[in-house]
Amino acid sequence: MAFDAAYIRSLLRTIPDFPQKGIQFIDIFPLFQSPAAVKMVIDHIVGHVKSSISKSIDAVVGLDARGFLFGPLVAQQLGVAFAPVRKQGKLPGNTVQVSYAKEYGEDIFEMEADSIQAGHNVLIIDDLMATGGSARAAGELVKKKGGRVCTYVFLVELVELQGVDQLDAPVFSLLKY
Numbered sequence: 001m002a003f004d005a006a007y008i009r010s011l012l013r014t015i016p017d018f019p020q021k022g023i024q025f026i027d028i029f030p031l032f033q034s035p036a037a038v039k040m041v042i043d044h045i046v047g048h049v050k051s052s053i054s055k056s057i058d059a060v061v062g063l064d065a066r067g068f069l070f071g072p073l074v075a076q077q078l079g080v081a082f083a084p085v086r087k088q089g090k091l092p093g094n095t096v097q098v099s100y101a102k103e104y105g106e107d108i109f110e111m112e113a114d115s116i117q118a119g120h121n122v123l124i125i126d127d128l129m130a131t132g133g134s135a136r137a138a139g140e141l142v143k144k145k146g147g148r149v150c151t152y153v154f155l156v157e158l159v160e161l162q163g164v165d166q167l168d169a170p171v172f173s174l175l176k177y
């Protein structure tokens with residue numbers, strides 16, 4: 001089925017003042033009540049990558065935690081590896097690290113040192129871009145290992161926060177808020 005942005009948007013919920021006063025929280029989990037809607041989203045992402053990204057993708061990197069809902073599905077469809085970027089202290093192997101700030105706090109991201117090979121073309125995916133701080137940090141980890149970020153993919157982009165300005169590769173957002 002063709003991608004229907006209005007339908008996918010209708011499945012998401014906006015919750016005021018969560019997790020802090022002043023934040024309009026976009027809850028993407030209701031999407032996963034509908035396998036057909038999930039398929040529509042993944043097919044649209046994979047279609048975009050195949051038609052618009054000139055480089056062949058070698059690996060998909062997803063961000064802890066909601067990026068893990070999309071990353072492995074996209075990687076499986078593209079026939080490439082999935083590698084997680086996790087919040088500090090969750091990965092058992094040797095890691096590379098970076099600290100970052102997001103819309104409602106600060107944290108440290110880690111990626112296992114051998115999960116990306118030098119020269120790999122990488123797609124970074126997350127559920128949502130707000131300030132772009134999380135995605136930029138993930139990009140820094142990929143680059144520390146010699147990977148090339150070819151594109152950033154988000155289900156939702158909060159346009160007012162201008163996260164795209166933080167990122168140095170093309171951004172594909174399925175829904176703009």
Ligand SMILES: O=P(O)(O)OC[C@H]1O[C@H](OP(=O)(O)OP(=O)(O)O)[C@H](O)[C@@H]1O
Pocket residue numbers: 063064065066067101102103104126127128129130131132133134135163
């Ligand atoms: O663009 P930014 O301002 O950096 O914000 C976006 C990030 O914030 C949320 O993650 P969160 O850290 O809340 O983690 P979660 O997925 O574990 O809920 C979201 O899933 C993105 O990763």
Ligand SMILES: Nc1ncnc2[nH]cnc12
Pocket residue numbers: 023024025026027102103104128130131158
């Ligand atoms: N407004 C928001 N809604 C959901 N996740 C977020 N992550 C950062 N900002 C967010």
